[in-house]
Amino acid sequence: MRSFLPMRLSRYFLPILRETPKEAEIVSHRLMLRAGLIRQQSAGIYSWLPLGKKVLGKIEQIVREEQNRAGAIEILMPTLQSAELWRESGRYDDYGKEMLRIEDRQEREMLYGPTNEEMVTDIFRSYVRSYKELPLNLYHIQWKFRDELRPRFGVMRGREFLMKDAYSFDLDEAAARRAYNRMFVAYLRTFDRLGVKAIPMRADSGPIGGDATHEFIVLASTGESAVFLDKAALETPVPGADTDFDGDLTPIVAAWTAKYAATEEMHDAAAFGALPEDRRLEARGIEVGQVFYFGTKYSAPMGAKVTGPDGQEHAVHMGSYGIGVSRLVAAIIEASHDEAGIVWPEGVAPFDVGLVNLKVGDAATDAACAGLYERLSNAGIDVLYDDVDQRAGAKFATMDLIGLPWQLIVGPKGLANGEVELKRRATGERETLTLDAAVNRLIGA
RNA sequence: CGGGGCAUAGCGCAGUCUGGUAGCGCAUCUGGUUUGGGACCAGAGGGUCGCAAGUUCGAAUCUUGCUGCCCCGACCA
Numbered sequence: 001m002r003s004f005l006p007m008r009l010s011r012y013f014l015p016i017l018r019e020t021p022k023e024a025e026i027v028s029h030r031l032m033l034r035a036g037l038i039r040q041q042s043a044g045i046y047s048w049l050p051l052g053k054k055v056l057g058k059i060e061q062i063v064r065e066e067q068n069r070a071g072a073i074e075i076l077m078p079t080l081q082s083a084e085l086w087r088e089s090g091r092y093d094d095y096g097k098e099m100l101r102i103e104d105r106q107e108r109e110m111l112y113g114p115t116n117e118e119m120v121t122d123i124f125r126s127y128v129r130s131y132k133e134l135p136l137n138l139y140h141i142q143w144k145f146r147d148e149l150r151p152r153f154g155v156m157r158g159r160e161f162l163m164k165d166a167y168s169f170d171l172d173e174a175a176a177r178r179a180y181n182r183m184f185v186a187y188l189r190t191f192d193r194l195g196v197k198a199i200p201m202r203a204d205s206g207p208i209g210g211d212a213t214h215e216f217i218v219l220a221s222t223g224e225s226a227v228f229l230d231k232a233a234l235e236t237p238v239p240g241a242d243t244d245f246d247g248d249l250t251p252i253v254a255a256w257t258a259k260y261a262a263t264e265e266m267h268d269a270a271a272f273g274a275l276p277e278d279r280r281l282e283a284r285g286i287e288v289g290q291v292f293y294f295g296t297k298y299s300a301p302m303g304a305k306v307t308g309p310d311g312q313e314h315a316v317h318m319g320s321y322g323i324g325v326s327r328l329v330a331a332i333i334e335a336s337h338d339e340a341g342i343v344w345p346e347g348v349a350p351f352d353v354g355l356v357n358l359k360v361g362d363a364a365t366d367a368a369c370a371g372l373y374e375r376l377s378n379a380g381i382d383v384l385y386d387d388v389d390q391r392a393g394a395k396f397a398t399m400d401l402i403g404l405p406w407q408l409i410v411g412p413k414g415l416a417n418g419e420v421e422l423k424r425r426a427t428g429e430r431e432t433l434t435l436d437a438a439v440n441r442l443i444g445a
Numbered sequence: 446c447g448g449g450g451c452a453u454a455g456c457g458c459a460g461u462c463u464g465g466u467a468g469c470g471c472a473u474c475u476g477g478u479u480u481g482g483g484a485c486c487a488g489a490g491g492g493u494c495g496c497a498a499g500u501u502c503g504a505a506u507c508u509u510g511c512u513g514c515c516c517c518g519a520c521c522a
Contacts, residue, residue: 017455017456017472018457018471018472018483019457019471020457021456022451022456022515023514023515025515025516042513043513043514043515097446098521114522146521146522148520148521149446150446150516150518150519152515152516157521215522287522327522358480358481359480359481390480390483391479391484392480392482392483393480393481393482393483393484395481395482396481396483397483400482409481412481413481
């Protein structure tokens with residue numbers, strides 16, 4: 001007897017909207033509202049409903065695994081920070097109105113963190129004294145708040161957003177560049193596992209400062225920014241799971257950075273024009289990550305120093321590395337959807353399979369579904385069982401909308417021949433199989 | 446922050462100009478008929494018309510103030 005209840009749609013919380021709420025302009029926002037992933041609570045601030053929360057968790061976990069693989073170490077810093085820390089770096093006055101400033105009951109000045117360079121630098125300087133403890137890369141996955149003047153496009157540009165931010169500490173610039181490369185390669189792997197094509201592009205360092213930086217841009221026709229790239233970038237191989245992060249990563253990074261790829265702001269029309277015409281690609285994209293090297297910008301004013309092998313104190317060289325976790329949910333949808341709804345890449349889908357019972361209450365279909373659910377679950381497959389008493393059309397429309405990679409359709413007609421239908425959401429292909437064959441196909445998939 | 450717009454049932458909308466018992470579609474509930482691509486019939490429930498003040502015998506409708514939200518631009522992970 002299994003010790004868990006099946007995830008039955010009739011008992012789940014999946015508020016599907018048939019009509020598109022009028023505020024949603026772009027496709028990912030529309031689909032996230034319609035498929036019951038999120039609910040807006042205030043401008044740029046969203047609740048994550050069960051299906052959305054599952055996707056967010058999947059993305060978070062892939063990001064975490066690849067950060068860990070690259071040698072970064074997870075911590076968790078608070079959302080609320082003291083203004084004092086930000087005065088040390090000078091950013092309390094520089095950051096502007098995007099920073100949400102609040103006062104506690106003792107009238108202490110606080111802020112809801114838009115980023116964590118100061119805080120992580122404070123942690124570092126409190127404990128680390130020697131170059132022997134380097135390199136160090138600390139990251140966390142935490143909610144941030146930036147009081148955007150004009151939040152829009154749903155979670156694509158919300159005010160509150162979930163972000164992975166990593167911070168590297170090294171003795172000198174050369175070591176910091178190696179740390180940068182580790183994150184660069186980790187990002188290539190992360191986005192690949194998330195099922196999106198993300199291209200690193202030369203970027204403007206912006207207010208965070210620094211002189212080496214790349215933005216990772218997901219190509220999507222509905223993307224917000226225009227990008228220009230060498231088509232060869234699309235064919236550049238993504239490093240495998242066996243990549244040695246302690247080894248020399250410069251060849252991998254060089255293979256990517258050698259190919260022309262730039263956003264509009266950094267576009268060099270002459271360099272782009274020098275490419276053979278059939279390799280020039282003008283596309284649109286969404287920024288989902290950025291890596292920076294910024295040297296001693298924070299460590300120097302904040303006194304984050306270590307003693308080097310020379311016996312002298314050195315301000316550490318730092319970098320920071322962000323991935324927009326909540327934004328990625330929207331970016332993935334922008335890059336992967338059709339007229340009927342979302343098409344989740346397998347790695348981030350909220351469930352692996354939607355098991356559709358076409359005749360709820362019929363002893364044969366009910367029993368077949370129960371058996372299939374159990375066999376698939378025991379094989380580690382995450383199944384959403386649609387046991388709702390609805391017409392077939394409505395069930396199919398719901399499954400297509402929420403975009404699970406596979407639909408396993410069980411109806412009385414097929415079952416009379418011992419058969420079920422397996423539909424691949426991405427392609428729409430359907431296959432009629434015996435129950436055993438369908439289970440084996442899914443377990444093998 | 447400049448410009449524009451919207452706010453009426455859970456969602457999408459009409460009604461506002463020209464003040465007079467608050468409507469439609471979808472969704473929800475009940476009963477029946479249906480049942481492989483968003484069914485049909487009959488019935489039912491659900492609204493302090495964003496908030497406040499004013500004008501008026503009477504305000505969803507007119508006036509003033511406020512709030513929230515959206516779109517374009519500038520800005521931005």
